[in-house]
Amino acid sequence: MYICIYVYISNLKSDICAAELSQAGWSVLVIEKGNYYHESELTSHVPTEYKNIYLQGGSFANCKGDINVFEGSTFGSATVISFLDSLKFSDNLDKVYKRIGATTEGIKHIIPNRILIDGCNRKSHEYDWCLTGCKDGIKNGTSTSWLRTAAQNGAHLVGQAKFNRAIIVDGNATGVEFRINNSDQIIRLNSFRTVISAGSLRTQEVLFKSGLKDKSIGQNLRFHPLMVAYGFFDNSQTNPFEGSIMIAISGSIENLYGEYYRSKLVVLHHTTDIFIFGTSWQGQKEHKEAILKFRQSSSVPALVRDKDSKENVGYKKDDKISISYEISKIVLRNNSYCRMGVSPDTSATKPTGDTWETRNLYVCNASLFATTSGVNPIVTTEPIALHVADSIIQTANLN
Ligand SMILES: Cc1cc2nc3c(=O)[nH]c(=O)nc-3n(C[C@H](O)[C@H](O)[C@H](O)COP(=O)(O)OP(=O)(O)OC[C@H]3O[C@@H](n4cnc5c(N)ncnc54)[C@H](O)[C@@H]3O)c2cc1C
Secondary structure, eight states: OOOEEEEOTTSHHHHHHHHHHHHTTOOEEEEOSSBOOOGGGOOOOHHHHHHHHBGGGSOEEOTTSSOEEOOBOBTTTHHHHSOOOOOOOOGGGHHHHHHHTOOSTTOOOOHHHHHHHHHHTOOOOOOSSGGGOOTTSOSOOGGGTHHHHHHHTTOEEEOSEEEEEEEEETTEEEEEEEEETTOSOOEEEEOSSEEEOOHHHHHHHHHHHTTOOOTTTTOOOEEOOEEEEEEEOSSOOOOTTSSSSSOOEEOTTTTTTSSSOSEEEEOOOOOHHHHHHHSOOOOHHHHHHHHHTGGGEEEEEEEEOOOSOEEEEEEOTTSOEEEEEEOOSOOOOEEOTTOBOSOTTTOSBOTTSBBSSSBTEEEOSGGGOSSOOSSOSHHHHHHHHHHHHHHHHHHHHHO
16 A cells, blocks of 8 residues: 655645545545644634644744734645635636635625725625634635545544655655654655645755755745735724625736736735734824724735745744745745746746656645746645646556
């Protein structure tokens, strides 16, 4: 019996790979650093869930302190905490849309959304407090969709397990090494195919620890910077923490200079903590007055398509990461750190997701993007994951 190790099930793609391969009859093991939470265990208590399901306990700043990064760390990962905004730009996304139940049914607009829609005359479920996970189970992150398919088909899932490295012998990935619950005991297993899917910030770390030296790995990190403008209504309660999340969008200025590198405008569904750290400091009294008007506030984030930024990610001994990141003048989510492409000179993996450098070692997450998508990346990431899973199955059949 072969063991196919899926590293980091949490993220979209390993869940999807796990679902596809287990359905094809493969034996699958998913290793995830974070914990598994059933939706009934999610509390909506912001400090608790930041600690449980976010990387480094919530947001963390880059070295200069001018950007904050959010990253999930749980089975389902960022799809548990995300808005799951899913912009359909191609009919080829039907399989993903069907599986995650993406729909325009049941939408409840709060006042700022209606204002954006009326104002732009464009169009773009009820989720409350979804940034800390959806306790009603309405939002189909990968842990409540693909991962359940994988489990139903016999995939094994190991939580609180840190993947150290892929074991590589003569240029061939033959096994995996990981530790559970920070124990000193190292577990090594043979694997037929190894899929690394540790998110855009961690995948390159694991590849380097596995001994890969390809210079394309760790290049081209791209974020999805969100710059948020806040305003207040004098007489209306907008209650920005209620209603459906991120459902109105305007592309009116995204192609201002002809390259689609300008901003999409959305309305941010937000909680007090995001509002407090997003409100600029104008003085003690002014800050207090602004915070007291939270229920009358409205935010319009500009979702920017990152270009020409300069970045470097450092990995500390205590497992934390530090990011130095200078946003391009043209201008947070992250992609492109192990991008796929047709040449080993410019990419880290082949178009099929396997690394140029090592056989039977695949990458499967947003770090495969050629460059940043400029749109919410989940429904781009999921078809890429389906494609990588399909490639694994096809090549195994050929061999
Ligand atoms: C607040 C927020 C809102 C968002 N909203 C949207 C949205 O509305 N629409 C949209 O399309 N996208 C959205 N996104 C982006 C989207 O969720 C991410 O782009 C996507 O989840 C990235 O997937 P990934 O597979 O690359 O990695 P991730 O989802 O980051 O998964 C990486 C996983 O690997 C695990 N891991 C890392 N290292 C190890 C290790 N050594 N051993 C074991 N496990 C490890 C981590 O614990 C984590 O669970 C949002 C993101 C955030 C943070």
